[in-house]
Amino acid sequence: MLKEWTREIEIDAPIDYVWDLLEGPLEKMQKIMPQVVDHQPVKLTEESVGSIYRQKYKEGKRIEEYDVETLDYLNTPEKKKLKVGFTLAKMFEITALYELNSLNENKTLFKYTCTNRPLKSFLKLFMFFASDRIVVQFCERVKETAEDEFENSKFILK
Template structure:
């Protein structure tokens, strides 16, 4: 299994950054390849909820179920961990953690894991790097800060 973690300070309020993960319309801004995110099973405590996502890669669309594995929503600290299996080849988790530094600054940490389910796919993971994780964290920062600047003006 491979694991990558990247973190960054974002010049935006924690609630505004959290919206990017909680609201489907906002999620599109940081995950434009996710073309659909429909609830399949919603639990009261959020953990155990399942969403069917459609992900567009080029002309191909992959469909998979995303399960909420961890969830915390406190004023100063927020967590969301989801897991899914992609193409019966990879078991993936994405863990988003937000901590309030002050009213206008949020600490964001993203941890992704990827476990090969087939022996021949393990070779791909040998050469995998953190480029995608770093790119995603930068995108969240850029979107959150630009949204925050719009609200200030």
């Protein structure tokens, strides 16, 4: 049983500000994914697809470690896409797809699609009741963070 959630949100910031939170250094990534405590390259490919990063994720006092593989990648001035996949705690196979479209120089359409496939039969019922709350919260956090970064950069430039 595969569960999928998709959300779109308009962000009042240039496409590169949003992209930097997804594809930039760990410090930027942590602004929208604070539980990610480490993100190190294991294997890098020239075209990015097939690249693997070892990620550490803090859940309470426990730290989970898993490999994140880049499944799809596009980086043009008007359109950007990053799709990653990983297995969490040997229990869930997860993909996250981030799609960015530049609406104008200061506005970006952000589309986030997340899939979750339980690997253990007892988790299938849990997935049946899973809501899109986490996906909605993530999109709002990306919007808020990118808009704050963009606003703050205006003050620095002055």
